[in-house]
Each structure stands twice: as structure tokens, then as C-alpha cells.
Amino acid sequence: MTDPVRAAREQLIRVGLTGTYQAKDVPDVIVRSWRRSISSAAESAAPQRYREVDTDTLLGRAAVPVLDRWQHQLADTGTTLFLSDRGGSIVDRRASDSTERRRLDNMHAAEGFDYSEDSIGTNALGTSMVEKRPVFVKGSQHYSEALATNACAAAPIYTPAGLVVGSIALGGPLDAASPIMLSLAREISQQIGDRLRASSRPQDLALAMSFMRFSSSQRPTIVLDHESVLANTPGLPYVSVASHVMLWEVLNAHDWQSSATLRRELEGTQLEITARRVMDGHRGHFVVHFAELEPQTSHLVDVVPAPASVSFHPGAVTHGGGVAVVDGPRGSGRTTAVSDLRSEWGRSVALETLTVSPAATPWGTVEEWLEGGSDVLLRRMEDLPVEELPQLFDTVERRRQSRSGAPTSGVLFLTTDRNSSNPALVDHLESWGVQAKTTALADTPERIPGLVTRILNDLDPLSRHSISPAALQSLVQWDWPGNVAELVQTLTQLLGSVGASLIERKHLPKHLQQAPPRRHLSLIESAERDAIIRAMDAAGGNKSEAAELLGIGRTTLYRRLRQLGLDAGEGSI
Structure with a gap:
């Protein structure tokens, strides 16, 4: 016997979404x-x-x-x-x-x-x-x-x-x-x-009350605090673990005493946010509106530019000069900046890379590569032996003089840190012009969520792993003395050692799990934080036992763990 419901479904599949269709005895919700x-x-x-x-x-x-x-x-x-x-x-x-x-x-x-x-x-x-x-x-x-x-x-x-x-x-x-x-x-x-x-926490209800004002708005809007984020329908495309953590860093870095509203471009996007802080007792949360940037927006004087993690200076040197310098601390993404410059200039030729070492640099080979049309990257020029500086200067001068007459020859890219370079090299950098500058991760923590996403995409193209909000927050709290290179190494090790698909805070190295908040802790808070870490270690991570060792209630311990950046909880709605 024919099933009329199955027949109705198969008919809709045959006629498609644009075809004429009328189902009998099938509820509208099913159709x-x-x-x-x-x-x-x-x-x-x-x-x-x-x-x-x-x-x-x-x-x-x-x-x-x-x-x-x-x-x-x-x-x-x-x-x-x-x-x-x-x-x-x-x-x-x-x-x-x-x-x-x-x-x-x-x-x-x-x-x-x-x-x-x-x-x-x-x-x-x-x-x-x-x-x-x-x-x-x-x-x-x-x-x-x-x-x-x-x-x-x-x-x-x-x-x-x-x-x-x-x-x-x-x-x-x-x-x-x-x-x-x-x-x-x-x-x-x-x-x-x-x-x-x-x-629900009291602050969850405060978030909900703020959010209800915008739930039906057509303006992309989110309401967030450290642990939660609520978005209206237009705001959903802007919500992710990475964006939540990045926005939290950006919003907390703003001086709300001097300005009640923050308007700023988000680095690496064509987005502008307008944000305000809502205080609920001693707690606070933020309401953030998103807008797509218009071409002229970057010239508005009341828009706060994003901190320059990589700042480009197109007027200083063009690739037509044959030489491009990227300046910044080691490990801050200088090589990535070179890659971005080459993409911007449409350089599709091969890139030969040499890292400066105590051994003599093969300058003849460098010249051959450049004359043959390949681009050349010389990394870590701050380590170049002083006796090789004349050869560098000669190579750069020949590149600059011959570039206009040899349009097919390569571009010489140099990465260096002027703060640790030979003074003679620094003097020449001023005359050559610096094409791009990079900054340390410690100075731009809002970059970290985006970098983590980019690095995971490179290391794990099949997306077999993701990272929990708590783990990502720990990565943001660390000051990364080894900069981007240390971040890449950490994520590489995690992908190799964590069998689960979700990388949680418990999987991170100990120093990252216990990374202090970026806000300055008082002496009492620092001492309290150290005591809690010792008690948690002694209790094997059991919070009830740790609270007994500290002589405080379990609820009090939970609250102080959150406030001092030690909460290892992965739970989220």
C-alpha cells in the first residue's frame, strides 16, 4: 500500500523548491x-x-x-x-x-x-x-x-x-x-x-536584561562578559570563541573613565565596533554593535585605530626599489609580514630564504638568485656579523641601482630588530626605509585568538581539533616571551599530544594553565594566587580538598579561581 506521506515528500523533492506543490494531510510544520x-x-x-x-x-x-x-x-x-x-x-x-x-x-x-x-x-x-x-x-x-x-x-x-x-x-x-x-x-x-x-549567575540575568533590548534589532549586536556572549540574529556571524576572547581583551584594555563609548576598527577585518560598558554593581558587561567599514571610514577622526601588530608603510619603500625591510622583535611574525607584502605586491616568483648565522653568508649565491628573478629573504639581520656589513651594504646598493633597469630581477627582503642591531645597520635602515613593522604579542594580546585560528588552520587543515574558550583565554593571558614562534611551537606540540578533538585548558602546559590575568595584581592578590595554586596542586586538582586546605568555603574558592584567572572550567552552554 502506498504511503501518502512518503509520496508527498518525494513529490516535493521532484518539483523542487520553485515548483508547484500542495500536500494533503501533512502538517505545515513538516512541509x-x-x-x-x-x-x-x-x-x-x-x-x-x-x-x-x-x-x-x-x-x-x-x-x-x-x-x-x-x-x-x-x-x-x-x-x-x-x-x-x-x-x-x-x-x-x-x-x-x-x-x-x-x-x-x-x-x-x-x-x-x-x-x-x-x-x-x-x-x-x-x-x-x-x-x-x-x-x-x-x-x-x-x-x-x-x-x-x-x-x-x-x-x-x-x-x-x-x-x-x-x-x-x-x-x-x-x-x-x-x-x-x-x-x-x-x-x-x-x-x-x-x-x-x-x-544562572546574577550577571547572566543582567546580560539577559541588556540583550532583550536588542534581540529583535536589525543592527548586528552582541552582549558579553568574560564567560558568556549573547547575539541577536544579525550578530550571529560575528560570534565565535576567538572573537569573544579577542573582544574581551579589546574592551578591557579601553579606559572607560575617560570615554564612555569605544568606537574602533578591528584589526585584520573590515569591521568597526561601537561599544559601551554596562555596570551591574561591581560587575560589568559590554554591549557591542558591528558595522561594515565604508572606504572613507578610516579617515574619521573619532575612530580609534587598532593597535598595529603589523604596520605597513607603503610610502617608505616600494618593491620597485628592490629592497624591503621588516622591523620588529624576534618571533613577532616578521616572516609572515614578508609573505603578506609579497601577496600585496602580487609577487608569484620563488622565494629563497636564508637565516643569518655565524657562518659566512653566501653573498654570491644571493646575487645569483636575485638576478635570476627569485626573491630572497635574509632573516635575523640583527645577528649579522659586523665584518659582513660591507657586503650587505654593497648588495643592497646594487639592488637599488639596478632594479629600475632590470624589472624581472628579484626583491631582497630583510627582517631585523633595530633595537638589537649594529648601529651602522640601523643608520642604513633609516635611509633604506622600513616597509613594515611588527610588534610583540605581549603588546597586542587581541591578536592571539586570530593567530591561533590561522595557525590551527595551517597545522590541521582537516579541522580535526578545536580549542575550548577556557584554553584560548589561557593563551591570551600568557605574555609569550618567544612571540609567534613560541605560540606555533605550543600549538604544534598540543596537536601531537592531545588525542581528543577538543583542546581544553587541562591539556595546556602548566605555565599556561596558571598564566596570571593581564591586569596588574596587588601584592595580596599575587600571594593569594600562589597559595591557591599550591593548594590545588597538593589536592590533585580537587577543589573541595583545596578549599579545606586553604580554610575557605568551596564557593569562595570558585569565585577567587575565576577572579584570579585560575578557573580551569571548560563548561559552556
Whole structure:
């Protein structure tokens, strides 16, 4: 016998999103979801996307006691409880018996698998979050044929700010479907939401109150504090772990006593932010608006330019001069600046690289490369032996004199740190002109989130690893005496040693886990911080034992861990 629901779904797939279509006996919510599923090219087979999930989140901690209670009450009903995070991944599953667990495993209805509507199409877990309402999906109403033997009712879970943070579902075989499943899903969702509200910090509620003013605004807006960020729909593209940490550094570096509003360009983007601080007692949070930069924006006098991590000086020397100098401390990204200069100039020729050492530099080879049309990079000129300076000066002079007559010859790039270079070399740098300057990471910590993203993309092109907010915050707090080179080495070691897909603070070297906040600590705070570190080490990381050793309450210890930059918690909604 023909299944009319399956036939209706197949007809919509045939006619497409622009074709004429009218379904009978199919709820509008299901048809809307089918259309979205077709638009996103959702999978029609069982879910394949998998990632390791973190159960120690605010959502998980709020949901587990509720799931424990309902699992016991539903033990003999043949239904299964599912909890998904905001991304649609199942983070907890409570099946009634081993036979049902095996059946669900066969269709990948298990922890870690992606049941977002974008991934697997119409299904209760994912569709309820998109629709922001409880839904019941039965049999062939599922977009995926692999789920057609199931019935599932789900309801979204809301934060105190009214944001969907996940969903809860009751599912089972199609022949066990019952309308009461939808009522139970609503009730369980409400109970988890109540626990989220009860566990919310006072500052979370303050954030929510600020956010509600902008939740329906068409202006991209986010509200954030150290641990949380809320975004309206236009503001979602600007939110990520890296942007949260970077913005927090930028906003805290501003002198709010002298100016109640910050307006500034964000380095490496075509974005401008306008921000203000909202105080709630001794705590504060920020409201940030985003705007795309217009070409003339950079000339507005009231826009604060981003600190120059790499500042280019196109008027000083052009590549037509044959020589380009990048000045900055060692490890601050000078070689990357050279790469950026070459990209800016459209240099597609080969780049030969030499690092200065006590051994004599092969100047003849350098000349051959340049005359042959290759660009040459001489790194760390601050280490050039004084006896080789005349040869450098001669090479540079010949390059500058012959460049106009030999348009196909290469460009000589030099990286140096004038603060540690020979005075004779510094004098010549002034006459050659410095093409770009780089600064130390300690002076521009807001660069670190973007650099971490860039380095991870280079080291891990398959995106097998990501970094938690807490771990990224620790990287920002460290002063990086070895600059970018030290950051690259640290991330390389982490990728090689961490087996999990998520790099957490606990995986970082000890000195990074205990990196002090960038704000200046008083003598009392420094002593307190050292005492807490010793107590945590003695207690093996157990906070209850550490609090007893310190003679303070556990709640007090949690608060001081956050305030002193020692909180190793990875949890997030």
C-alpha cells in the first residue's frame, strides 16, 4: 500500500523548491522542514557527522538530574530520552533496554551524532530548535528514510535569556507512538529550563536584561562578559570563541573613565565596533554593535585605530626599489609580514630564504638568485656579523641601482630588530626605509585568538581539533616571551599530544594553565594566587580538598579561581 506521506515528500523533492506543490494531510510544520531540508541538501541516509561531545556543560549539568528521574519513570514504556546541544549533536541518550539500544545504534541515534536539521533533515530534535516550538515527527514525515520506522516528540530548551540552547526528545518505534510523548517532552524541557534559571549567575540575568533590548534589532549586536556572549540574529556571524576572547581583551584594555563609548576598527577585518560598558554593581558587561567599514571610514577622526601588530608603510619603500625591510622583535611574525607584502605586491616568483648565522653568508649565491628573478629573504639581520656589513651594504646598493633597469630581477627582503642591531645597520635602515613593522604579542594580546585560528588552520587543515574558550583565554593571558614562534611551537606540540578533538585548558602546559590575568595584581592578590595554586596542586586538582586546605568555603574558592584567572572550567552552554 502506498504511503501518502512518503509520496508527498518525494513529490516535493521532484518539483523542487520553485515548483508547484500542495500536500494533503501533512502538517505545515513538516512541509516547512522538508523545504529547508531540500535547500540545505540534507542527508537522506543515517547520520554520518560525528564529533566527541562534552557532557560537562551548563546544559548537561542542568539536564542530568532531570533525565535520571524521567528515565526511571519511563523504564517500562519502550521510549528513549535524547538530549541534544544547540548544534544538534546528541549529548545524552537514555534507552529503555539493550534491544532498543542496538536498534538505535544501527541508525546512529547515539551520543556524538549530528541530528541537526541541516545535517539529517526533518527530525524532532533538530526541527524543534529551528521552529522554536515542540514538534512531533512520525514515520515518513522524517526526511531521512533511515528514520522512517521511528516516532519522536521534541521540545526546545531555553536559557534564561530566551535563547535555544538544545532540545529534549522522547522517541521509539513507530508502533509505540503516542500523543502523550509531546506533552512529556514539553514538561521535561520546562524542568531543564527551570534548572538552568536556578543555576544562572546574577550577571547572566543582567546580560539577559541588556540583550532583550536588542534581540529583535536589525543592527548586528552582541552582549558579553568574560564567560558568556549573547547575539541577536544579525550578530550571529560575528560570534565565535576567538572573537569573544579577542573582544574581551579589546574592551578591557579601553579606559572607560575617560570615554564612555569605544568606537574602533578591528584589526585584520573590515569591521568597526561601537561599544559601551554596562555596570551591574561591581560587575560589568559590554554591549557591542558591528558595522561594515565604508572606504572613507578610516579617515574619521573619532575612530580609534587598532593597535598595529603589523604596520605597513607603503610610502617608505616600494618593491620597485628592490629592497624591503621588516622591523620588529624576534618571533613577532616578521616572516609572515614578508609573505603578506609579497601577496600585496602580487609577487608569484620563488622565494629563497636564508637565516643569518655565524657562518659566512653566501653573498654570491644571493646575487645569483636575485638576478635570476627569485626573491630572497635574509632573516635575523640583527645577528649579522659586523665584518659582513660591507657586503650587505654593497648588495643592497646594487639592488637599488639596478632594479629600475632590470624589472624581472628579484626583491631582497630583510627582517631585523633595530633595537638589537649594529648601529651602522640601523643608520642604513633609516635611509633604506622600513616597509613594515611588527610588534610583540605581549603588546597586542587581541591578536592571539586570530593567530591561533590561522595557525590551527595551517597545522590541521582537516579541522580535526578545536580549542575550548577556557584554553584560548589561557593563551591570551600568557605574555609569550618567544612571540609567534613560541605560540606555533605550543600549538604544534598540543596537536601531537592531545588525542581528543577538543583542546581544553587541562591539556595546556602548566605555565599556561596558571598564566596570571593581564591586569596588574596587588601584592595580596599575587600571594593569594600562589597559595591557591599550591593548594590545588597538593589536592590533585580537587577543589573541595583545596578549599579545606586553604580554610575557605568551596564557593569562595570558585569565585577567587575565576577572579584570579585560575578557573580551569571548560563548561559552556
